[in-house]
Amino acid sequence: MHTIKELLANSTLKTTPQRLVILKEIEKRGHASIEEIYENVKILFPTISLATIYKNINALQEENIITPVCSPKKSRYEITKEPHAHFICKECDKIEDIIFDENIDKIIETKYPNSQKELYIYGVCKECQKG
């Protein structure tokens, strides 16, 4: 486990207040979209520009500090962590982290060895099934 400051210090990127605030926002929300990051970072950092958000999102992805979580509706980003699975609701676009079942892990590892894998399950969440 690393702190956000350590993640930056161990990368080729410089530690700037903007980057710290962007990463804290992603960490706090679990999964954050560009607009969510921009709107919330602007509260603490009114002068920040959208271009800075985009540049940093790209740089942080290249350093593997954050990982895109893609849904059909909008892309979001999370702090890169151990392999885990996502459940994404097709209706409300909610993302839940789920335990990466070790049996599934074994099955996939057999077929796709040495693959840096991520598992996504797209479905309809319980709340939306009720509606």
Next chain:
Amino acid sequence: MHTIKELLANSTLKTTPQRLVILKEIEKRGHASIEEIYENVKILFPTISLATIYKNINALQEENIITPVCSPKKSRYEITKEPHAHFICKECDKIEDIIFDENIDKIIETKYPNSQKELYIYGVCKECQKG
């Protein structure tokens, strides 16, 4: 199994030459992006407009005739079929359909019952691992 014509006939959408050609292109490629569809449909249908492609992609998704396949790089679409899994290469963005392992199916069904599920495995394909 349904033909493309039947898919349209059973929907609320009218059957037009443009829609048939768009769907045939998606079927032929397995997974097609907006630009791929546009570039190839234009050969048969030089007057087609990008707006028509977008409007139809949205309409066909609402009718559940096509399903988005999302990758971190670009969105693509496929004809809606029985649940199956995708392997998407993080490097070259290639998409492979893979058999939906019945053991994985059972594990997911236990945790997410009655969920219209899709399985995605993001990793690095064999070709890109060599490089």
Next chain:
DNA sequence: TTCTGTGCAAATCTTTTGCATGGCA
């Protein structure tokens, strides 16, 4: 004949780029 679909143009939204200035190491 009716009403949806098409195609064009314009509008809007999203993301990237260039450049002068500011700030971390």
Next chain:
DNA sequence: TGCCATGCAAAAGATTTGCACAGAA
């Protein structure tokens, strides 16, 4: 101090909208 990062403005790219005409049912 040197070089990378920021922020602005503009450019480029992607997607949506409005409207008149064409075409499926």
